[in-house]
Amino acid sequence: MAAQTIATPKLAVRASAAPRRSAGATKKSAAKAPMRNVVVKGGGEYGASGTSFYTTTEKQESYDSLDAVLGAKCKDEEVKTVIREQLDACADITEALRSALVTVEGSANTFGDAQLSVDVIADQIMWDAVKSSAVVAWGASEEEPEVKPCNPNGRFTVCWDPLDGSSIVDNNWAVGTMIGIWSKESGTGADGLIGATGRDQVTALIAIYGPRTTVLVGLDDGVYEFSYGCTPDGCQLPDGTFEPWICSRKQIKINEDSKxxxxxxxxxxxxxxxxxxxxxxxxxxxxxxxxxxxxxxxxxxxxxxxxxxxxxxxxxxxxxxxxxxxxxxxxxxxxxxxxxxxxxxxxxxxxxxxxxxxxxxxxxxxxxxxxxxxxxxxxxxxx
The missing domain is CATH 3.40.190.80 (D-Maltodextrin-Binding Protein; domain 2)
Known part of the structure; x- marks a missing residue:
């Protein structure tokens, strides 16, 4: 799909030091303010100063909302639905990580690895998301690698690693969630996974939970990044409503060379x-x-x-x-x-x-x- 200009209203972002989730778009009366963003530019090509690899991302006056980008860059309505549902789950995991202590749960996954409290919490959030979905037919978690039925009328098979980074999460380092989404018709069996390949995925999402929560999402014309919780009430649209997600980067490219x-x-x-x-x-x-x-x-x-x-x-x-x-x-x-x-x-x-x-x-x-x-x-x- 060729790149398109998004005609929907741009997103103005209010500044805050303590983001939290906003459950959907709700009316608020607070005034808009520009997003505060420190811009650090890297220096030149690879060399002594280049080893820092600072960002060159420039601050924007406004950012597109999730709905605006999905409306323009995702033709399939059911794919839009499953993306929104999985982003909601990533938001819930974000909130859980902010308050949950990292402790041994006293159980192990099927590989014999000790489960941490945060592993169990994240996995339950993902199961709640797929089992309550109208578009997900099957689900499978790395914690318990068995494809299980969700909604018989659903279309998708969703596989996830709920919280990658169990060996570093206790250090408070960045961890993440990986999500692959297939059509249940992809494979040779009823579950859409066995017999399929990674190329059969309809989309994928990768969430990283660090100082900020950001999620990479595959859309019709490339990879987009969405950032979560820019204000306590979400992100304010021109009509006064708030949303929890903004599109922070579009059609991301990976260079052929690297250092x-x-x-x-x-x-x-x-x-x-x-x-x-x-x-x-x-x-x-x-x-x-x-x-x-x-x-x-x-x-x-x-x-x-x-x-x-x-x-x-x-x-x-x-x-x-x-x-x-x-x-x-x-x-x-x-x-x-x-x-x-x-x-x-x-x-x-x-x-x-x-x-x-x-x-x-x-x-x-x-x-x-x-x-x-x-x-x-x-x-x-x-x-």
Whole structure:
């Protein structure tokens, strides 16, 4: 779909230091004020000052609302509905994270990993969202990888990792939610997942919960970012109503080249000579390391810095850990839609072309700037 000019009214944002969720658009009488936003510009090309990779995003006088962007950039009404529902769930998770302590729940998921209180809360919010939806037929969570029925009249199969980053959430580092959405007709079975590929997704959403909550969403003509809770009452429209979401960036692009690298599973470097060689290449050529150990922040930065490479190869002693349906496929859809590239870490082909044959199927992964994924394929896989 070609880019269109959104004719709906622009969004004026009120300033506040304590955002919280506004349940839908409600009338308020408060006056509008411009959004306060610090603009920090990066310096030049890659070099000593360039290693900071500051944002070059300029403040706007107004921002489009969620409804305005979905109205112009998403033709399918049911896809609009499921996007709104999943954004509502991300807003609820945001509020829960602001008050919930990170403690061991005393239970484990099906992989034997200890569940944290925040994992359980986020997962329940996601289940509540899909079970109450009129358009979701099936749901599956990484916490319990089994496709379960929701609404028999629904159209979509929704798979999610409710809170990626369990090993870093106790540090109060950024964590996130990954959501892949398929048509229930996509696969070979009734649930729309088994037999499907990541390329069959109708859309995907990636939420990151840091100082701000932002969500990447795949729409008809590319990847858009929506920011949550810019004021205590939401974001004020010219007619006086308030909404919780604004469109903070449009049609995001990932450059072909990068000087940022995020190397996961570095243990594999002891067994995979090509991976150690690749790490040496990054260091010899003065790439900047940006790695937190959370998949969401480590790949999400590719959309904010417009570059990056995340690598997670496998070896006999360091097998694949990333889940194809819950993690690699949603991110793969968005990265490729933004002009990036993915590798399945085995054949060198796109991870979006790997068939999902089991709900908890694992995969190796390289994802990000095109030329860097090509370098991974060449140096690590010999492709």
């Amino acid at each position: 940022i690298f995020s190397p996961a599973n570095m243990r594999a470097g002891a067994e995979v000579a090509g991976y150690k060689k690749l790490m040496d290449y990054y260091m010899d050529n003065k790439y900047t390391l940006r790695y937190s150990g959370g998949l969401v922040p480590d790949v999400y930065q590719q959309f904010t810095k417009n570059m990056g490479i995340f690598t997670n190869p496998t070896s006999d002693k360091s097998p694949a850990k990333l889940r194809l349906a819950f993690e690699a496929s949603p991110f793969g859809l968005l990265v490729e839609a933004a002009g990036g590239k993915t590798s399945d870490g085995v054949t060198g082909g796109s991870v979006l072309d790997v068939q999902i044959n089991a709900v908890d199927q694992r995969t190796a992964l390289a994802i990000g700037s095109k030329n860097e994924v090509d370098r991974f394929n060449s140096m690590v896989l010999g492709k």
